[in-house]
Amino acid sequence: MPKNLKGREVAEIMQDKCIACQICIGVCPVGAISMEGNTVKINPEACIGCGKCRDVCPVSAVLFKRPSKKKLTFPQQKPAPLEDYKGVAVFIETHNGAAADVSWELAGKARELADKLGVRVSGYLAGAGVEPLAQQAISYGCDDVYMIDNPAFGSYIPRVYSTALVQLCRQSKPEILLIGASPLGRDLAPCVATLLETGLTADCTGLDVDLQERLLLMTRPTFGGNIMATIFCKSHRPQMSTVRPRLFKAPRPDPTHKGEIHKIDFSYPQDRLPHILEFTATALEAGAADITRSPVLVTIGKGACRAEHVPMFQELADMLGGTIACSRPVVEAGLMSYARQVGQTGKTVTPKIYIGIGVSGSMQHMAGIQGAETIVAINSDPAAPIVQAADYSLIGDYREIVPALISRLKNKVANLAGSKP
Ligand SMILES: Cc1cc2nc3c(=O)[nH]c(=O)nc-3n(C[C@H](O)[C@H](O)[C@H](O)COP(=O)(O)OP(=O)(O)OC[C@H]3O[C@@H](n4cnc5c(N)ncnc54)[C@H](O)[C@@H]3O)c2cc1C
Ligand code: SF4
Ligand code: SF4
Numbered sequence: 001m002p003k004n005l006k007g008r009e010v011a012e013i014m015q016d017k018c019i020a021c022q023i024c025i026g027v028c029p030v031g032a033i034s035m036e037g038n039t040v041k042i043n044p045e046a047c048i049g050c051g052k053c054r055d056v057c058p059v060s061a062v063l064f065k066r067p068s069k070k071k072l073t074f075p076q077q078k079p080a081p082l083e084d085y086k087g088v089a090v091f092i093e094t095h096n097g098a099a100a101d102v103s104w105e106l107a108g109k110a111r112e113l114a115d116k117l118g119v120r121v122s123g124y125l126a127g128a129g130v131e132p133l134a135q136q137a138i139s140y141g142c143d144d145v146y147m148i149d150n151p152a153f154g155s156y157i158p159r160v161y162s163t164a165l166v167q168l169c170r171q172s173k174p175e176i177l178l179i180g181a182s183p184l185g186r187d188l189a190p191c192v193a194t195l196l197e198t199g200l201t202a203d204c205t206g207l208d209v210d211l212q213e214r215l216l217l218m219t220r221p222t223f224g225g226n227i228m229a230t231i232f233c234k235s236h237r238p239q240m241s242t243v244r245p246r247l248f249k250a251p252r253p254d255p256t257h258k259g260e261i262h263k264i265d266f267s268y269p270q271d272r273l274p275h276i277l278e279f280t281a282t283a284l285e286a287g288a289a290d291i292t293r294s295p296v297l298v299t300i301g302k303g304a305c306r307a308e309h310v311p312m313f314q315e316l317a318d319m320l321g322g323t324i325a326c327s328r329p330v331v332e333a334g335l336m337s338y339a340r341q342v343g344q345t346g347k348t349v350t351p352k353i354y355i356g357i358g359v360s361g362s363m364q365h366m367a368g369i370q371g372a373e374t375i376v377a378i379n380s381d382p383a384a385p386i387v388q389a390a391d392y393s394l395i396g397d398y399r400e401i402v403p404a405l406i407s408r409l410k411n412k413v414a415n416l417a418g419s420k421p
Helices: 023-027 052-056 101-117 131-139 158-172 183-196 307-319 328-332 385-389 398-419
Strands: 033-036 039-042 088-092 121-127 144-149 176-180 200-204 206-210 215-222 227-231 239-243 260-263 296-300 323-326 353-357 374-379 392-395
Touching (some): 023 033, 023 052, 088 101, 088 158, 101 121, 101 176, 121 131, 121 158, 131 260, 144 158, 158 183, 176 183, 183 200, 296 307, 307 398, 374 385, 374 398
Parallel strands (some): 121 144, 144 260, 200 239, 296 323, 296 353, 353 374, 374 392
Antiparallel strands (some): 033 039, 206 215, 215 227
């Protein structure tokens, strides 16, 4: 098996067998696989040797031998019987003293599940200077807020956060624990699930409960997004799930909702804390576009992937107070950055108006726009899947339709300005 420069054994694609289905690209946890022209390639320096690409390849085109693993052992407490676990818990993620929106979206979902099960909703609030958020969590539907307010949570340190969450789970024994599939949540959830020796279903797109068995039904796309699977965790607790931001709508806060705040003591040995040298700003902090917050998305697909037309799309987006997004082939063509990709392996978006220009509406793309209020399709093919799903369709060549749309909007704006006294 080939090795990378660090001496790690890595996966390799046997080009004579590969059918370029791209399923492995979607499962690689570190983005080590990409299309180069018509060929699927693995970057050996990025590969971490997890073997996931080998497991999903339908034609056994990935050469990878799983190294024999040493069994890891954790100091374990005997888990409590399943019937001792009650209630739905939500991890309330915070940044600089403010809660992440996904926490409230999940609090709303937790309330819905808890009402069906007839149990309480707990908010797990761990952060530095987060006391004011406890009351806010109650207004979003939490009946109990377990709060750890400690300077050790000033920056995200996985072992500190996971130890705290494990402590809270052991104390309050929720039957369900929901965590946002944010960058932080995606890192934290598996640590917590491993330490609690329970299951975790990542990136769920639907959550419900089976009342007879008291099971959390966790639905998510699988096999490269070609089918939806409903997964449940029968013999371990809590049943854990992560959910992408913006998939569920946050409820309206209700200031009259009553709840209890429990302050929890937590300490982490100073000598076991890592020494942080500096923080680097993320792409978003550095000013990159955030397509998840824009009320209007003008989304470019492969059928409109032309650099010379980007100013025209930008003009349309600007006139509507929106942002440009794109489908995956546009990122692969190098026209847009990954930050603008909508879909299963891109972002989940919930704009008021989504305009797809030259986007066919593949299952993987549509998975990201389920929450769009109005879908407008501009496509030359009346049989394209997006046309079937759209609220409004403009059938024809975008090179004629988009300039006409801009010109109509300009006229409308001019008329409105002219009619003002
Ligand atoms: C595991 C996995 C994950 C994936 N994740 C994502 C993801 O997150 N996001 C994503 O977008 N894709 C994703 N894909 C890729 C996905 O399967 C599709 O290939 C992709 O969405 C197609 O993009 P498109 O609609 O832009 O292009 P196409 O499917 O090629 O559609 C182009 C459309 O443009 C129209 N068109 C062409 N010319 C014109 C014109 N002049 N005027 C008007 N219309 C025109 C055509 O009629 C067609 O409908 C994923 C695939 C896999 C296997
Ligand atoms: S072995 Fe894992 S990390 Fe390496 S290319 Fe395959 S999926 Fe990606
Ligand atoms: S899953 Fe297999 S056949 Fe499909 S692109 Fe990857 S290596 Fe090729």
